[in-house]
Amino acid sequence: MLKDQFNLIHIREVMDQLDVSRSTIDRWRKNKQLPSVKIGKEIYFDKNEVMRWYREFGQVRRTPSASSSDETLIIGYTTVSTHMWSPLIIKEFGLLEEELKRIRSKDKIEVKWHKAKDGMELINWMIAGNIHIATFGDYALSVSHLVGTLLPDFRPILLAAAGKSTNGDGxxxxxxxxxxxxxxxxxxxxxxxxxxxxxxxxxxxxxxxxxxxxxxxxxxxxxxxxxxxxxxxxxxxxxxxxxxxxxxxxxxxxxxxxxxxxGLGFMAGIVADERWVLAHEDLAVAYLKANLLANRLIRDQPNRVAKIFSAETGFAVEVTSLSISKIRWDAALYYKDLKMLNYFEPVQHLGQISPSKEQMEIRFNTRYLRIAAQELKLPALPLTPLDGAWQKELYY
CATH class of the missing domain: 3.40.190.10 (Periplasmic binding protein-like II)
Incomplete structure (x- = not known):
């Protein structure tokens, strides 16, 4: 038969193997471009392609609580630089809470926000396990990564970019x-x-x-x-x-x-502990979706968000408006971004440590941002960071 010749399996077999409903499969086909083929009235899938796709883009995993469905998600942020202001928009518009209600309608997830004086405070709170996701600057990110090479229970990983600026602007x-x-x-x-x-x-x-x-x-x-x-x-x-x-x-x-x-431009990043992300993938994706929506708001409604930034920071609206116009609000990771992050060697924070080049390279994972972008029907991101210069017409 044709389906045997091309290693095709019926939609019901896919439902059984992945333990999902027909409506879930239909949603994946519509929103996440799950490859399929229709033969007559029946829908089939390439078995190998289904498993590859599922590993990459399928439902994000979640570890349910053994005793309660209540959970707390703590977001760390700082306002010391314009590049790090996107969490203010997520917070002000309730973008994260809205997404959490959509994916966990039966659970009670409390979102807490911790405003730190700087990136170093955020690192300390992350090490202690008191912050799950944080946005901080390039140098603090390098410090956190270096600390992670020394502490086996702390594995910070870069999930997405925050605000960026080119050389000479930041x-x-x-x-x-x-x-x-x-x-x-x-x-x-x-x-x-x-x-x-x-x-x-x-x-x-x-x-x-x-x-x-x-x-x-x-x-x-x-x-x-x-x-x-x-x-x-x-x-x-x-x-x-x-x-x-x-x-x-x-x-x-x-x-x-x-x-x-x-020197180089400036870039803030969204960071979480890798082990926490693996246990709470749906929460990580939810935050990244909220961040993508916040970026869109900043780009599309700069006058509106400038007032919010002004109220939070105490700067005049004219100042916040001018400042955000100098920043690229784009969550996508480029190889040029990673090259800039690897420029830093913050060893003075940790005595006479001399890490190897491999140890100092920033660890990242683009999988969750790709899922978030797909669910928002944005252009598909590649499996690896983007090549070349920042694309003028492509923002995430």
Whole structure:
């Protein structure tokens, strides 16, 4: 028979093997492009293709509680950078709760939000198991990965990108508007303020080392202190990032210079512990779907979300609006993103550890983002990160 010749199995056999209903199979065919063939009035599937597809795109697994259907999902976030603001939209519009009700209508899942002062606090909470999913910056992501090479019970994995900016847009050195510097060598006469043990300090030191200037006068101050010192004329230079770059320009406190020389662009990422993800795949996909919807809102309704960001951060709407316009709101992972993340070597946080190159490469998994994108009927993502430059017309 034709079906035997081409290794085809009937839809009922698929239902029996995967232990799912006919309506589930029909939904997969319609929404997730499960390959099938119709012969007469009957529907058949290639057996090998079904198993391959199911491993990749089938129902995400869930580990039910032995004692109760109640569960708590804790999301960590910080507002220290514009690149990390998408959780604010997820929270404000209830996007995660809405998705959880859809997939777990009979369960009571409480969503809690933990606002941290910075990425390092988020890492500590994740290690302790007090945060399930977090969004933090590229340097903190590198630190978390390095910690994961030392702690066997902590395996952070990158699930998707958050906000991104290109080289020269995410970071800048801010100086008074009346100060003119012709070259980086002229920084030798100035004290430069930066935040302690952050990607700002890392980028500054890498820039200075590349110009054989490692011994400059670097002082550690919070970015708020640097802002006020610049305003009062008591500081010559400070390393800043969005939204503070937009703020100093809006308030005419200073101007940014040497943006390109400070290195690569900036990218925040969505991270979870791999073991937690494996036990709660449906929750991970639900959050990524909420994030995709949040990105769409930011792109399509910038004026509306700028007001939300303003209320949360205390910055003027004009500042938040300008800042979010400089960010690419795209969850897709590109190889260029991973290359940038692997640029960091945050060993100063962990003493004299010298990890190998393989240990330092950021671990990622694109499977859950692919499922989330498919369920939202977005263009199919490949099995691996995207090649080449960011695509101008393709956003997730």
């Amino acid at each position: 970071f800048g050195m801010v100086v008074p508007t009346d100060l003119t510097l012709g070259s980086i060598s002229e920084l030798a006469t100035l004290p430069i303020a930066t935040t302690f043990r952050t990607n700002a300090e890392y980028r500054l030191r890498k820039m200075l080392e590349s110009h054989n200037m490692p011994e400059l006068n670097i002082i550690h101050r919070s970015i708020e202190e640097s802002m006020e010192s610049l305003r009062q004329g008591r500081l010559s230079a400070s390393i800043m990032w969005e939204p503070f770059l937009s703020l100093v320009h809006h308030q005419k406190i200073g101007k940014s210079i040497f943006n390109q020389e400070l």
